[in-house]
Amino acid sequence: MTDWNAMTDAEFRKEVRQFFEAEYPEELRHLPHRPKFAEIEHWHRKLHAKGWVAPAWPAEFGGMGLNAAKLLIFYEEQQRWGVNRGRDMGVQMVGPLIIKFGTQEQKDYWLPRILSCEDIWCQGYSEPGAGSDLANLRTRAEIDGDDFVINGQKIWTTMAHDATHIFMLVRTDPDAPKKQQGISFLLAPMDQPGVEVRTITTLSGETEFCEVFFDNARTSRENLVGELNKGWTMAKALLSFERIFIGSPSLAQNALGQLESFARGRGAFDDPVFRDRFAQAALDVEDHAALYARFADQLKRGETLGADVSMLKIWVTECFQRITELMIEAAGPDGGSIGPLQVGNVSVDVLASFYKARPTTIYGGSNEIQRNILSKAVLGLPG
Amino acid sequence: MTQTDILSSEQEDLRLLRESVRTLFERAGGSDRARQLRDAGGGFDPEMVRELAEAGVFGVAVPEDQGGLGMGLAAGGVIAEEVGRVIAPEPVVSTIGLSLGLLRRLCPDHPKMAQLIGGEISLAVAWQERGPDGAPADATCRYADGKLTGGKAWVVGAIGSHGFLVVAEQDDGPVLVLAEADAQGLVIDKRTQADGSSLGELSFSGTPAAELASSGAVLTALAEAVADATALAAAELVGLSERAFEITLDYIKTREQFDKPIGSFQVIQHRAVDLNVMCEVAQAGVREALAQMDSETDPKVRAPIASRAKARAVTAAKKITRDAIQLHGAVGYTDEFDIGLYLNRALVLSAWLGDDAYHRRIWFEAREAEGAAQ
Numbered sequence: 001m002t003d004w005n006a007m008t009d010a011e012f013r014k015e016v017r018q019f020f021e022a023e024y025p026e027e028l029r030h031l032p033h034r035p036k037f038a039e040i041e042h043w044h045r046k047l048h049a050k051g052w053v054a055p056a057w058p059a060e061f062g063g064m065g066l067n068a069a070k071l072l073i074f075y076e077e078q079q080r081w082g083v084n085r086g087r088d089m090g091v092q093m094v095g096p097l098i099i100k101f102g103t104q105e106q107k108d109y110w111l112p113r114i115l116s117c118e119d120i121w122c123q124g125y126s127e128p129g130a131g132s133d134l135a136n137l138r139t140r141a142e143i144d145g146d147d148f149v150i151n152g153q154k155i156w157t158t159m160a161h162d163a164t165h166i167f168m169l170v171r172t173d174p175d176a177p178k179k180q181q182g183i184s185f186l187l188a189p190m191d192q193p194g195v196e197v198r199t200i201t202t203l204s205g206e207t208e209f210c211e212v213f214f215d216n217a218r219t220s221r222e223n224l225v226g227e228l229n230k231g232w233t234m235a236k237a238l239l240s241f242e243r244i245f246i247g248s249p250s251l252a253q254n255a256l257g258q259l260e261s262f263a264r265g266r267g268a269f270d271d272p273v274f275r276d277r278f279a280q281a282a283l284d285v286e287d288h289a290a291l292y293a294r295f296a297d298q299l300k301r302g303e304t305l306g307a308d309v310s311m312l313k314i315w316v317t318e319c320f321q322r323i324t325e326l327m328i329e330a331a332g333p334d335g336g337s338i339g340p341l342q343v344g345n346v347s348v349d350v351l352a353s354f355y356k357a358r359p360t361t362i363y364g365g366s367n368e369i370q371r372n373i374l375s376k377a378v379l380g381l382p383g
Numbered sequence: 384m385t386q387t388d389i390l391s392s393e394q395e396d397l398r399l400l401r402e403s404v405r406t407l408f409e410r411a412g413g414s415d416r417a418r419q420l421r422d423a424g425g426g427f428d429p430e431m432v433r434e435l436a437e438a439g440v441f442g443v444a445v446p447e448d449q450g451g452l453g454m455g456l457a458a459g460g461v462i463a464e465e466v467g468r469v470i471a472p473e474p475v476v477s478t479i480g481l482s483l484g485l486l487r488r489l490c491p492d493h494p495k496m497a498q499l500i501g502g503e504i505s506l507a508v509a510w511q512e513r514g515p516d517g518a519p520a521d522a523t524c525r526y527a528d529g530k531l532t533g534g535k536a537w538v539v540g541a542i543g544s545h546g547f548l549v550v551a552e553q554d555d556g557p558v559l560v561l562a563e564a565d566a567q568g569l570v571i572d573k574r575t576q577a578d579g580s581s582l583g584e585l586s587f588s589g590t591p592a593a594e595l596a597s598s599g600a601v602l603t604a605l606a607e608a609v610a611d612a613t614a615l616a617a618a619e620l621v622g623l624s625e626r627a628f629e630i631t632l633d634y635i636k637t638r639e640q641f642d643k644p645i646g647s648f649q650v651i652q653h654r655a656v657d658l659n660v661m662c663e664v665a666q667a668g669v670r671e672a673l674a675q676m677d678s679e680t681d682p683k684v685r686a687p688i689a690s691r692a693k694a695r696a697v698t699a700a701k702k703i704t705r706d707a708i709q710l711h712g713a714v715g716y717t718d719e720f721d722i723g724l725y726l727n728r729a730l731v732l733s734a735w736l737g738d739d740a741y742h743r744r745i746w747f748e749a750r751e752a753e754g755a756a757q
Binding site: 275278279280283286287290311315368372374375376378379380382383 | 647
C-alpha cells in the first residue's frame with residue numbers, strides 16, 4: 001500500500017493531478033448541478049478501483065490515510081480540475097463517525113458498502129423548526145423491541161431521492177434538561193413503507209433538496225452509532241476539518257475565472273467602473289487566498305484550528321456572490337436568461353453561477369451564525 | 384480567546400524583531416506619545432529615532448554588506464506594523480522605503496547611508512510635483528551648475544529633516560541631488576495634515592545641491608523605492624487597523640447602555656466581526672505581498688504587488704477607522720478619545736503614495752499588460 005504522506009507535497013500533487021486529468025470524464029467537469037449516482041457511477045468505479053474514494057479515512061478501513069497537508073492538496077486538485085465530489089455524504093460524514101464511534105460490527109458492515117457506493121447516504125439533520133437552531137430538532141425515535149420507531153420530518157435533505165440510507169440526528173430523550181442532550185445518531189434504510197421523500201424545487205428549478213417524512217419508520221437498534229443521547233457531541237466533533245474546507249478559495253476563484261472570460265468577450269472591461277469592481281473582486285479573492293494559506297499552514301504544522309477559521313467561509317461566500325452579481329451585470333440584457341451564454345469560444349451559464357452562490361451563505365451554518373460564533377468565541381463579546 | 388496566536392506562525396527572527404520594536408514603543412508611552420508630539424506642534428522625536436536605529440530598524444532592508452541587517456521588506460513590514468499600532472510620527476517607513484531605498488540602490492557608499500541607518504540624521508525625499516491645477520504633474524524642477532530651481536510637493540518628513548534627496552531634471556536626463564535643510568534659496572511651505580504632521584512644499588531658487596546619481600537609473604531606483612515605501616505604508620496601515628480594532632473591541636465590551644455592554648447586542652457583534660475579518664484578510668494579504676516582493680527582482684512584477692498591498696490596506700483601514708468612530712458613539716467624535724488619532728493617521732497614510740482606488744487601477748493595468756504580453 002502506498003504511503004502517500006511519505007511523498008513530498010509536489011510529488012503528491014503531481015500524482016493526483018495526473019490521475020484526474022487522465023481519468024476524469026471531460027463532460028463531468030465543473031458540473032453545475034449535483035449529479036444522481038447513475039450519472040457519475042462510471043467515474044466512481046474508477047476511483048474505487050484506484051482506492052481513492054476516501055482520502056481522509058485511515059488506510060486500514062480502505063481510505064488513503066492522508067494527513068491534513070496531503071488532504072488539502074487532494075481537495076485543491078479536485079476543485080481545480082472541476083472533479084465532482086460525487087455522492088460523498090457517506091465518505092465525508094457517516095464513515096468518519098462510524099470509524100470514531102462505531103462498533104467493530106458496524107465498521108465491518110457499513111464501511112466497505114460506503115466505499116463501493118452500494119449504500120448511498122443522505123444527511124438528516126435539519127428540520128422545519130431546526131435550522132440554525134439545530135438542537136431544537138423534534139424527530140422522535142423510540143425503542144420498540146429490537147428496533148427504533150421513528151416519527152417526524154427532516155428537510156433540506158440533499159439528494160434524499162437518490163439515497164438508499166439516511167444518517168440522522170433524532171430525539172431519544174425528550175425530557176433531557178438541555179435540548180442538546182437527548183439527541184442520538186441513527187442510521188436508517190430509506191426503502192421502507194414509513195419513509196416518504198418529496199423533492200423541493202429550488203429557485204433555480206433544481207430538485208436536489210428534499211423533505212423526508214417518517215411515519216412509524218423502523219431501524220434496528222444495532223443502527224445506533226455511539227451512545228444513546230450522545231449524538232450532538234459526536235456530530236459536532238466532525239466539523240473541525242470541514243470548517244476550513246468550506247472556506248476554501250476555489251469556488252470564488254473558479255467564478256472569477258468565468259467572470260473574466262465572459263466579461264472580456266462581452267467588452268465589459270471597456271467600462272472603467274466595471275474594471276474597478278472587477279479589480280476589487282479579484283483582490284478580494286487573492287487576499288482571501290493569503291488568509292486561507294495561513295490557516296492551511298497551521299493544519300500542516302499539525303496545529304488545531306481555532307474558531308477563527310470561520311472567517312474564511314464568511315469572506316469567500318460573500319465574495320463569490322459579488323462575483324456572480326458582476327457576471328449578471330456583464331451579461332446586460334441577457335442577465336435574466338437561463339442556460340449557457342456563448343461568448344467567443346467560452347460558454348458561461350451566468351444564472352447557474354448566481355444560483356449556486358446563493359445557498360453558500362446559508363448552508364454549513366449561515367453566515368449570521370458564523371458571525372455569532374466569531375463574536376463570542378474569538379472576540380469574547382458578552383451575551 | 385480561541386484565536387490562534389498569530390505571532391507563533393511567524394519566523395523566529397521576525398518574531399524577535401516585532402517584540403523588540405513593540406517593547407521599545409510601549410516603554411516610550413505607546414500612542415500617548417503620538418498625542419503629546421502632536422500637541423507639541425506635530426514633529427517627531429529625534430531621540431526616538433536614535434533608539435529605533437539602535438534596534439536596527441532603519442537598516443532592516445539594507446543588505447548586510449552595505450551596513451544593514453539584510454532582512455528584507457518582510458521584516459520592514461513587521462516594523463511598519465508596530466509603528467502603525469502606536470501611530471508613531473517618526474519617519475520610519477519613509478526612511479526605510481524612500482531615502483534608504485534610493486541611496487542603497489544608487490550610491491551605497493555615500494556617508495549619509497551610515498548616518499541614516501544610525502539614526503543620526505533623517506533625509507526627506509522630494510520627488511513629486513504639483514501642476515497648475517494642484518494635481519500631481521511631470522517633473523520640471525531643474526538642476527544645473529550645482530543649483531536647483533523649481534519646486535517639489537508632498538514631501539513627507541520635511542519638517543525636522545536634515546536635508547532633502549531631490550529628484551530633478553538636468554540637460555541629459557534625471558538626477559538625484561542632496562540639498563541641505565538650511566541651503567540658500569530653499570523655502571519650505573508647511574501643510575498641516577489631519578494627524579498633526581506636515582507635508583513640505585519646497586521651492587528652490589538657485590539652491591545649492593550636490594549630485595548623487597544621474598541617468599535613467601535614478602528613475603528606476605525611484606520607482607523601486609516608491610514601491611517599497613508603498614508596501615511598507617500598507618503594513619503600517621495594517622498595524623494601525625489592528626490596534627484601532629482592539630481599542631474599539633475593548634470599548635464595546637465596557638460601554639453600557641440599557642444596562643448591558645453594547646457589545647452584547649447582535650448588531651454590534653456582527654459589525655465587530657466584519658471589522659475583525661477585514662483586519663485579518665488585510666494582514667494576510669499584505670504580509671504575503673511583502674514576502675513576494677522579497678523574492679522578486681523584476682520591478683515590473685514588484686510594483687503591482689505593492690499596489691495590491693496598499694489597495695487592501697487602505698480599504699481595510701478606511702472601513703475599520705470609520706466604523707470604529709461609529710461604534711464609539713459620540714465620544715468617538717471627541718479629541719479626547721484615542722480612536723480619533725487612529726482615524727486621522729489613517730487619513731494621512733491612505734492619501735500618501737496613492738489610495739485604494741488608485742492602486743486598484745495600477746494593479747489592474749499591470750495585470751492587463753502582463754496578459755497582453757503573454
